[in-house]
Amino acid sequence: MTSTVRGSQLARLLGQWHALPGRRRSPDYAALAGAIRGLLADGRLPLGVRLPAERELAEALKVSRTTVTAAYRELRETGHLTSRRGAGSWTTLPGGHRVASSGLWTPQDDLDMIDLGVAALAAPPELVPAARAAAEDLPRYLHGAGYHPTGIVELREAVARGYTDRGLPTSPEQIMVTNGTQHALDLVLRLTLPVGAGVLVESPTYPNALAALVARRARIATHGLAAAPEGDGAGWDGELLLAGLRQTRPRLAYLIPEFQNPTGHLMPAELRESVVAAAHTSGTDLIIDESFVDLPLDGTPMPPPTAVFDRHSRVICIGGMSKPYWGGMRIGWVRASAPLVQRLAAARVGVDMASPVLDQLVAVRLLAQAATIVPARRVQLAAQRDALLAAVAEMLPDWRVSVPGGGVTLWAELDGPVSSALARAAEDVGVRLAPGPRFGLDGTLERFLRLPFTLPAAELVDAVHRIAAVRYDLDRASRPRWSEPAVIA
Numbered sequence: 001m002t003s004t005v006r007g008s009q010l011a012r013l014l015g016q017w018h019a020l021p022g023r024r025r026s027p028d029y030a031a032l033a034g035a036i037r038g039l040l041a042d043g044r045l046p047l048g049v050r051l052p053a054e055r056e057l058a059e060a061l062k063v064s065r066t067t068v069t070a071a072y073r074e075l076r077e078t079g080h081l082t083s084r085r086g087a088g089s090w091t092t093l094p095g096g097h098r099v100a101s102s103g104l105w106t107p108q109d110d111l112d113m114i115d116l117g118v119a120a121l122a123a124p125p126e127l128v129p130a131a132r133a134a135a136e137d138l139p140r141y142l143h144g145a146g147y148h149p150t151g152i153v154e155l156r157e158a159v160a161r162g163y164t165d166r167g168l169p170t171s172p173e174q175i176m177v178t179n180g181t182q183h184a185l186d187l188v189l190r191l192t193l194p195v196g197a198g199v200l201v202e203s204p205t206y207p208n209a210l211a212a213l214v215a216r217r218a219r220i221a222t223h224g225l226a227a228a229p230e231g232d233g234a235g236w237d238g239e240l241l242l243a244g245l246r247q248t249r250p251r252l253a254y255l256i257p258e259f260q261n262p263t264g265h266l267m268p269a270e271l272r273e274s275v276v277a278a279a280h281t282s283g284t285d286l287i288i289d290e291s292f293v294d295l296p297l298d299g300t301p302m303p304p305p306t307a308v309f310d311r312h313s314r315v316i317c318i319g320g321m322s323k324p325y326w327g328g329m330r331i332g333w334v335r336a337s338a339p340l341v342q343r344l345a346a347a348r349v350g351v352d353m354a355s356p357v358l359d360q361l362v363a364v365r366l367l368a369q370a371a372t373i374v375p376a377r378r379v380q381l382a383a384q385r386d387a388l389l390a391a392v393a394e395m396l397p398d399w400r401v402s403v404p405g406g407g408v409t410l411w412a413e414l415d416g417p418v419s420s421a422l423a424r425a426a427e428d429v430g431v432r433l434a435p436g437p438r439f440g441l442d443g444t445l446e447r448f449l450r451l452p453f454t455l456p457a458a459e460l461v462d463a464v465h466r467i468a469a470v471r472y473d474l475d476r477a478s479r480p481r482w483s484e485p486a487v488i489a
């Protein structure tokens, strides 16, 4: 089914799309095509959507029809639009591009691009030796058919041990191995969320979780997180969060209590306890995404796992190896009651049957080295975070950025509602950004930008220099228009 975006809707999404003045000035049609590409890149304009007729868009944008005709022609030439006479034009992606984990498209061969759209580290050096060792382990499994819907026992044992070590006694029967945390979320939603049911999420939140919820046609309500600075008042407003649960009584709430993506906030123990109690009262199941739980930096003390406070099997934990180890492993898991794990396994048979045995064996090998690999990742991340913070403080002193006590992202409050415009301009100078609105539902959050510190420090500093340069151009192009109330985030 193809959806259509109307001229007025596209005009609103495009916002200040006009060509930059001065030396970077490009013709209007090229600026318009670039802005539409930008909307596609940041996920605000979906793929396969039908664009308005040229005349309609020209009227909405108050430009000549030839400008729109030329922009559409350019988009067709770059592979971002497909047209059929009499039927219209649809958004597409050029061949050879993939959809990255952030939901952003990235060209495979675009090696010069500094990609700040994806918040994940490159693989640790231990990965290749672990993969070789895992191949030696494989014969143990070759006598069987190789389908293990809940995962191979030794990996489930290793994951269960990790929870137990964190103060949450867990048996292997409570663990189901999945192909990444995102897969874990999708499976849990399939099983527990009737189509159209209510879900509470943080705002901002992880965009691909929103995508999974939208795919289930969930009715999404948000709890707004306070931004920087860290300290009193940062993160969740306990009173509002608990009231939100009691009043809307959602079927599910999806929360990221440890170094929340994108804000980096850490939920205090008392709030964890009261959220679990409130969820029980309101009949809400909690999906607790623990993607970043292994990544406290600077010795940040960790509150107990949220599920410690769960006495009624309300809490379903999901997590995985992508952040501390490598996203390319595609290993994640669900921790839930043993009966729920069995039901998830049964549901999975209709989806992907099981995870690859060899990949699980690699995971077992890596988890056995957690005590050396994970601390090294923390040291690396802390150094990269500090380099990024220093570069932002120097080059973009008007931005407000808190120092996250862990995780992999900064959530910067910009000096104007320019996040999408900045992402578009940054693309031209070789930096890919995930602008604030990608982390919300309704096109707000234009005043914010997520900056991951997962790339080497030199690349992060280079990226900030490039961003600062285009920020300056944007400033000259459109400062008078920022004060419009319509763009408050």
Ligand SMILES: Cc1ncc(COP(=O)(O)O)c(C=O)c1O
Pocket: 101, 119, 179, 180, 181, 182, 183, 206, 256, 261, 289, 291, 319, 320, 321, 322, 327, 331, 332
């Ligand atoms: C909060 C959160 N959940 C889930 C994921 C997806 O993780 P995975 O690669 O394990 O599917 C990410 C990745 O960025 C994330 O930040």
